[in-house]
Amino acid sequence: MKISQILDKIDENQLFVPAFQREYVWKRDDAKRLIDSLIKQFPTGTLLTWETNNPPELKGKWKYNPKQGTIKLILDGQQRITTLYMLIRGVIPPFYTQADITHDTRGLHVNLETLELQYYKKTTMEKDPLWINITDILQRNTRDRDVIKMIKANGRDINNEFEDKICDNYRAIELIPEREFLEQPIPVKASLKEAINIFYIVNASGVNLTEAELALAQITGYWPKARERFKAKLSQLKQQGFIFNLDFIIYTLLGILYHMGSDMTKLHGEDNLRSLQKTWEKLETNILDYVINIIKTHAFVDHTKEINSVYALVPIIVYVYKRKPECLFLSDMLFLPPKRHFLSTTLR
Secondary structure: EEEEHHHHHHHHOOOEOOOOOOOOOOOHHHHHHHHHHHHHOOOEEEEEEEEEOOOOEEEOOOOOHHHHOOOEEEEOOOHHHHHHHHHOOOOOOOOOHHOOOOOOOOOOOOOOOOOOEEEHHHHHOOOOEEEEEEEHHHHOOHHHHHHHHHHOOOOOOHHHHHHHHHHHHHHHHHHHHEEEEEEEEEEEOOOOOHHHHHHHHHHHHOOOOOOHHHHHHHHHHHOOHHHHHHHHHHHHHHHHHOOOOOHHHHHHHHHHHHHHOOOOOHHOOOHHHHHHHHHHHHHHHHHHHHHHHHHHOOOOOOOHHHHOHHHHHHHHHHHHHHHHHHHHHHHHOOOOOOHHHHHHHHHH
């Protein structure tokens, strides 16, 4: 499927990203490598899709209506598609908001003489017309002839060979939307569980997804609101100075439910649903805030910048979860002056 067709299908509400997929995690170097490969016509991977008339929860505001019939989901390739959407369209794709984008990969510039890719540097690019924003080329806001005119206006004499080079390089970038991703479709008859398992198998062979991210994908498959609720709580904790990621939540849940710090496959089965929801209800409304308050008032740790590893808090949270209401007296039991000093220095 051509990249231009993929983006059009997203705009036409025909192609979606399921909620169980992880967030957009690519960084600027990832975007540069993708565009460089597309310009050079190198392989850029395949697209794993699933057509279904019984989709899981979708990312973004769009709600599936059965009257739509069959829709297509991206199961593998959404990092590339999100990057290309932002660089080609110049805006965030509809299945994300600006708040979801940790690393905004827009603003990539290319030197039309060398095809070097860099993000904007005023000292290098401000007075050099050869540096052009990739999006301006792909949106046709800047043409190759415009660049040539600007170069001549700067007083530089250029010959036909140089002009041809500028035009050829411009064309190589302009053709990016016409490049194709080989599409690997999952059969329409596949169930949600089968689709998630295929997603897991595909990603488990790589190094990009952590085991916790794969577990979260499974959880979100049978509990669609899980990611949304986890992120909302993380946002609240961030306002208190404690910054955690989704992996931290998954490790905490694994510790509470299975008393272990590995084997994330324990969380994959739908039989976890009720216990997960019950556990998260307590974590969300009580336990996490309680632990943070104790750490602030007794260990004198005001934010996660003072903690060597936030994962050191996981066993503390598990302990509090298991021992409450006894832990109403946790400060008296654990934070007597000698132990207060010990915990404080350990976390730091």
